[in-house]
Amino acid sequence: MDETELTVAIVDDDEAVRRALRRMVSSLSYRVADFPSGQAFLDELQKEQFACVLLDLHMPELNGIEVLARLRMAGHRLPAIIITGGDEPKMRDRCLSAGASDYLIKPLERDATSAAIQASSSLSGSVF
Secondary structure, eight states: OOGGGOEEEEEOSOHHHHHHHHHHHHHTTOEEEEESSHHHHHHHTTTOOOSEEEEESOOSSSOHHHHHHHHHHTTOOOOEEEEESSOOTTHHHHHHHTTOSEEEESSOOHHHHHHHHHHHHHHHSSOO
16 A cells, blocks of 8 residues: 555644644645544544554643553554653653554654654554
């Protein structure tokens, strides 16, 4: 499956961040689906397949780690790249231990984001 057929999910409660990430990820030749909350993403997960998810760590209600935990408890192997604007000591290790495929600090750099999406998508072996 080539990149133009792959959809990347973006989950962030900040509309400006989602808009910027939509533009960036689209420019990398991926389709994009974005969600304003972890619950909105989880609700859509049964209806659409994603190559990976860019998942904000700090969101109201369900944060990124809680969304990741629900994915894993439900048996989803969808690669999740945790994104955060406020890097905290040991949070990277906590996210990776929880099953995140990568951990990126905002503002996201195009090359690092592209590499993380490509690596995450290839880890799964297929789209979930």
